[in-house]
Amino acid sequence: MQISVPATSANLGPGFDTLGLAIDLRNEIVIKPSRFLSLSTKGEGAQNPRIKKNSLFLHIFNEQFRRLSNGSKQSFRFEFTNRIPISRGLGSSSAVIVSAITAAHLAAGLKYNKRKILNLALRYEHHPDNITPAVMGGFNVACIEGDRVYSKKRRLPSYLRAVLVVPNRTISTNRSRHVLPKMYSKEEMVYSLSRAAYMTALFMSESWDQLRIASKDKIHQERRMRMMPELFEVQKLALENGALMSTLSGSGSTFFNLAYADDALKLHKVLEEHFPQFRVMTHTLDNVGVIGKP
Amino acid sequence: MQISVPATSANLGPGFDTLGLAIDLRNEIVIKPSRFLSLSTKGEGAQNPRIKKNSLFLHIFNEQFRRLSNGSKQSFRFEFTNRIPISRGLGSSSAVIVSAITAAHLAAGLKYNKRKILNLALRYEHHPDNITPAVMGGFNVACIEGDRVYSKKRRLPSYLRAVLVVPNRTISTNRSRHVLPKMYSKEEMVYSLSRAAYMTALFMSESWDQLRIASKDKIHQERRMRMMPELFEVQKLALENGALMSTLSGSGSTFFNLAYADDALKLHKVLEEHFPQFRVMTHTLDNVGVIGKP
Numbered sequence: 324m325q326i327s328v329p330a331t332s333a334n335l336g337p338g339f340d341t342l343g344l345a346i347d348l349r350n351e352i353v354i355k356p357s358r359f360l361s362l363s364t365k366g367e368g369a370q371n372p373r374i375k376k377n378s379l380f381l382h383i384f385n386e387q388f389r390r391l392s393n394g395s396k397q398s399f400r401f402e403f404t405n406r407i408p409i410s411r412g413l414g415s416s417s418a419v420i421v422s423a424i425t426a427a428h429l430a431a432g433l434k435y436n437k438r439k440i441l442n443l444a445l446r447y448e449h450h451p452d453n454i455t456p457a458v459m460g461g462f463n464v465a466c467i468e469g470d471r472v473y474s475k476k477r478r479l480p481s482y483l484r485a486v487l488v489v490p491n492r493t494i495s496t497n498r499s500r501h502v503l504p505k506m507y508s509k510e511e512m513v514y515s516l517s518r519a520a521y522m523t524a525l526f527m528s529e530s531w532d533q534l535r536i537a538s539k540d541k542i543h544q545e546r547r548m549r550m551m552p553e554l555f556e557v558q559k560l561a562l563e564n565g566a567l568m569s570t571l572s573g574s575g576s577t578f579f580n581l582a583y584a585d586d587a588l589k590l591h592k593v594l595e596e597h598f599p600q601f602r603v604m605t606h607t608l609d610n611v612g613v614i615g616k617p
Numbered sequence: 618m619q620i621s622v623p624a625t626s627a628n629l630g631p632g633f634d635t636l637g638l639a640i641d642l643r644n645e646i647v648i649k650p651s652r653f654l655s656l657s658t659k660g661e662g663a664q665n666p667r668i669k670k671n672s673l674f675l676h677i678f679n680e681q682f683r684r685l686s687n688g689s690k691q692s693f694r695f696e697f698t699n700r701i702p703i704s705r706g707l708g709s710s711s712a713v714i715v716s717a718i719t720a721a722h723l724a725a726g727l728k729y730n731k732r733k734i735l736n737l738a739l740r741y742e743h744h745p746d747n748i749t750p751a752v753m754g755g756f757n758v759a760c761i762e763g764d765r766v767y768s769k770k771r772r773l774p775s776y777l778r779a780v781l782v783v784p785n786r787t788i789s790t791n792r793s794r795h796v797l798p799k800m801y802s803k804e805e806m807v808y809s810l811s812r813a814a815y816m817t818a819l820f821m822s823e824s825w826d827q828l829r830i831a832s833k834d835k836i837h838q839e840r841r842m843r844m845m846p847e848l849f850e851v852q853k854l855a856l857e858n859g860a861l862m863s864t865l866s867g868s869g870s871t872f873f874n875l876a877y878a879d880d881a882l883k884l885h886k887v888l889e890e891h892f893p894q895f896r897v898m899t900h901t902l903d904n905v906g907v908i909g910k911p
Contacts, residue, residue, distance in 0.1 A: 341811040464818040466811035468830050475818035475827075506800040512836070516810040517635040517760035520817040524758040524769035527821035533769075536762050542806070 324354040324429045325616045328422040329460065329609040330407040331414030332485065332579040333452035336538035336570040337518035343414075343463055345456040345609035346485045350405050350418050352380075354426055357400035367405040367415075374409060377401065379416065380423045383447055387427030399430065408602070410493045412573035417453035420444050425615040437612065441472050453573065460612030462526045477527050479608040484587035486566070488557050488594055489602040490576040494550050499574035502546050511541040531567050534581065538568035547575050554578055557598060564593045618648040618723045619910040622716040623754065623903040624701040625708030626779065626873040627746035630832035630864040631812035637708075637757055639750040639903035640779045644699050644712050646674075648720055651694035661699040661709075668703060671695065673710065674717045677741055681721030693724065702896070704787045706867035711747035714738050719909040731906065735766050747867065754906030756820045771821050773902040778881035780860070782851050782888055783896040784870040788844050793868035796840050805835040825861050828875065832862035841869050848872055851892060858887045 328350050333343035350366075360381075368374035380401070388395070407415045424443045428435040437458050444454040451465035451472045465474035522537035524530075548554040548571060557578045561569040565586030572579040582590050587605050595603040622644050627637035654675075662668035674695070682689070701709045718737045722729040731752050738748040745759035745766045759768035816831035818824075842848040842865060851872045855863040859880030866873040876884050881899050889897040 337810075338814060339810060340807045341814050464811075464814045466808075466815045466830070468833075473815060473827055473830050475815060475822060475824065477818070477822070503803065506802055507806050508800055509797065512801050512806050512810070513634045514760075516631075516633060516806070516813050517758075519810050520632060520635050520758045520813045521760045521767060521769060523814045523817040524771070524821055527818055528769060528771070530769065533767055536760070536767050539762075 324426065326352045326354070326422045326426050326429070327614045328418040328425075328457055329612065331417060331453045331456040332412070332572040332577075333414065334543065334570065334573060335522060335579070336544060336568065337515035337540040337542065338452070338464075338522060339515065339519070339540070339542045340450045340452050341465060341519060342522065343452040343456040343465070344479060345460045345612060346413070346487070347607045347609040348406055348413070348604070350403070350407050350422065352404070352422055352426060353402040354430065355400045357398050360398050362401040362403065364403045364405065366403075367407060368409045369405070371409075377403060380419045383420055383423035384427050384430075387424050387443065388430050391427055391431035391433055395431070397430070408489050408577070411489050411577045412494075412571065412575045413487070413489075413577050414453040414457055414573065417444070417448055417457045420447045421454055421457045421613050425613050429615050429617050440613065441474070442470070445470065445472050456612065458612050460610045464523050478610045480529060481607065482584050483608055484582050484584050485606050485608060486561070486580040486582055486587050486590050486594065487572070487604045487606070488561075488578040488580070488598060489604065490551060490553070491600050491602075492576065494547060494575040498550065499547050502550065503543055507542060514539075514541040534568040535562065538570050540570075543574075544571050547571055551576055553598070557594065557601075560593060560597055561590060565590045618720065620646045620648070620716045620720050620723070621908045622712040622719075622751055623906065625711060625747045625750040626706070626866040626871075627708065628837065628864065628867060629816060629873070630838060630862065631809035631834040631836065632746070632758075632816060633809065633813070633834070633836045634744045634746050635759060635813060636816065637746040637750040637759070638773060639754045639906060640707070640781070641901045641903040642700055642707070642898070644697070644701050644716065646698070646716055646720060647696040648724065649694045651692050654692050656695040656697065658697045658699065661701060662703045663699070665703075671697060674713045677714060677717035678721050678724075681718050681737070682724050685721055685725035685727055689725070691724070702783050702871070705783050705871045706788075706865065706869045707781070707783075707871055708747040708751055708867065711738070711742055711751045714741045715748055715751045715907050719907050723909050723911050734907065735768070736764070739764065739766050750906065752906050754904045758817050772904045774823060775901065776878050777902055778876050778878050779900050779902060780855070780874040780876055780881050780884050780888065781866070781898045781900070782872040782874070782892060783898065784845060784847075785894050785896075786870065788841060788869040792844065793841050796844065797837055801836060808833075808835040828862040829856065832864050834864075837868075838865050841865055845870055847892070851888065854887060854891055855884065859884045
């Protein structure tokens with residue numbers, strides 16, 4: 324079996340816990356029936372003993388495989404090729420969750436649809452903004468009602484690029500959550516709500532020119548950027564050098580810049596020059612989402 | 618000169634101060650040069666001495682006409698035919714503002730574009746959710762940046778109807794604003810923000826089946842409906858009888874129900890039977906917005 328799952332960038336500024344899109348930067352997993360559990364890990368995190376164990380993947384895979392196969396004792400060999408930077412706000416956890424659930428369905432020999440994978444993923448990750456594009460690909464708007472994700476996808480055009488600036492350190496998700504207030508003023512709320520809806524309309528109609536206005540936020544972005552002040556410079560430089568929008572990816576630390584393909588190379592170079600300590604990566608966007616091959 | 622401007626329904630549930638659409642229910646004004654100021658009013662509000670004076674219209678018209686015509690002393694006769702119920706959350710004030718600004722441009726013999734009318738209207742009405750569809754027609758997402766409205770329009774299909782339930786009394790806008798808290802929890806904010814974005818995606822892609830989920834709100838709607846508790850019954854009955862969504866129109870008191878044309882007649886009848894004290898009106902939606910003929 325082979326599973327492939329894309330990186331994702333969530334929030335996109337004002338779309339807090341709601342908006343996300345998929346990037347053609349994929350983790351791949353090859354799974355083979357085996358007499359004993361074994362695993363190998365290449366790429367991102369391969370040097371990190373904690374990540375090398377793939378314990379989140381195995382926990383979810385085992386739980387779902389047991390449920391779907393009526394308690395089968397079959398063991399597997401897992402070969403992970405990780406390309407999504409870990410704990411940098413590019414949906415590496417969501418990728419693990421979505422790929423583990425998909426793998427469990429394949430291993431149990433069951434058909435599945437993406438909506439089902441998505442609703443199962445919500446049990447492990449209670450925010451829909453990364454898991455939805457990881458499953459569906461494309462630009463997605465998602466909300467939760469009861470224990471289900473309701474979402475709408477829009478394909479992303481091939482003439483756009485994600486120019487990612489990946490810092491050399493993380494912003495702790497925990498700290499990143501605690502830095503947010505519990506209450507928001509009506510003004511902050513309307514500011515971000517109106518822009519989240521406006522950004523949705525722009526993506527749905529492929530109107531990119533006003534993304535700069537639509538991508539501003541008063542809920543979370545600046546509060547989180549203050550934990551790594553260089554990010555303000557990254558954003559400023561990106562917007563001065565061709566980025567259509569420049570937003571904190573998820574809860575950080577990566578910065579997501581959207582650009583026309585024609586502008587992406589220059590933007591990439593400028594960012595690389597000014598931030599030699601950070602990794603800059605340019606990728607096309609993804610419209611496919613998780614792929615599972617039996 | 619002739620000006621015609623549509624009714625509008627704003628908020629649409631979670632789209633607080635952001636979403637709105639135009640309804641083909643129009644106020645019309647005929648304006649003729651005249652030696653003295655004179656006016657006549659037919660239709661909604663014609664019996665109300667305060668409204669009959671059309672003082673908001675005249676104030677804005679005069680202010681704009683003076684500015685645009687370099688202080689011309691020309692007087693006019695104004696013939697108002699009002700069809701938009703007054704102070705019922707159907708954008709009657711926005712219609713007055715938008716038509717007065719449009720009229721002033723016509724009277725001064727000036728060309729105008731709709732974006733300019735909209736930005737001028739924002740000076741008189743600081744929320745963009747009614748003025749934007751009144752100017753543009755269709756479904757609109759709007760946000761404010763500086764002193765400008767940024768908005769995106771989507772045409773509404775001819776197979777949909779607005780089934781409006783117009784109560785026999787108003788909810789005071791002032792009370793309606795004061796009933797809202799100054800601060801919102803993260804949960805309330807995300808609940809409405811995600812649905813406002815989801816609703817936008819549904820309107821932009823003409824996907825109506827999930828509007829019922831998308832149109833729920835935790836910011837303002839129930840807090841305002843409690844001032845006129847029959848509205849909860851209106852909403853329940855509408856959703857049980859074919860409404861795709863059922864939301865408080867603006868700050869009330871009208872309830873806006875969206876339905877397929879095929880379901881609208883039955884919905885209209887059921888609502889009329891159960892609420893004989895309220896007016897029920899069914900209209901097509903509008904994609905044109907304000908019209909000015911020299």
